[in-house]
Amino acid sequence: MGALVFLKGAWPCDAADREGRLDHARSPSPELNEDFRAAMRRLASAVGVLTANGPVGPLGMAASSITSLTIEPPSLLVCVNRSATFHSCMNEGRSFCINLLSRDQRDICDAFGSPARRNERFVGDCWSVDPSSKLPVLADAQANIVCVVSRTFPYGTHSIVVGEVSDVRLGGDIAPLIYQNGGYL
Helix, strand or coil, rough: CCCCCCCCCCCCCCCEECCEEEECCCCHHHHHHHHHHHHHCCCECEEEEEEEEECCCEEEEEEEEEEEEECEEEEEEEECCCHHHHHCCCCCCCCEEECCCCCHHHHHHHHHHHHHHHHCCCCCEEEEEEECCCCCEEECCCCCEHHHHHEEEEEECCCEEEEEEEEEEEECCCECCCCCCCCEE
């Protein structure tokens, strides 16, 4: 089998500089952007709420861009828009929690996905503080996965965050909340 070769301009070598700007000067056409958005709406994804401790209290955001990376060491990827308030928590060495949502937790996802509903986050008895990590965790989630930011890679408008898993708590029955085409399945 041949060796893996990265071509000039292929990520991660040359595609973006340290600020996440792309190498090439041309921008995708509006049609390509629209077609790409339409294609991604067809991709079904489990939904989670990322939580961390911010400078003045807990922060959180809804996310569907969560993916396992490797089992050794246990790690995953999350993508966070660099303009999001939550992005400030994604520095190397900081801890965060991925709370994978159950299908009956749509309201929680909506609150964390809408800036207008910010005052509805972290209310009620469904939230607690994990005694080990001191992070906000959601009771009755499919899973609570505590991570430490290992690396970040800026790309375009987002950062790709590598989280090394330090703890996992599993919920009951497997019944994840799935997001597709602007709604829940």
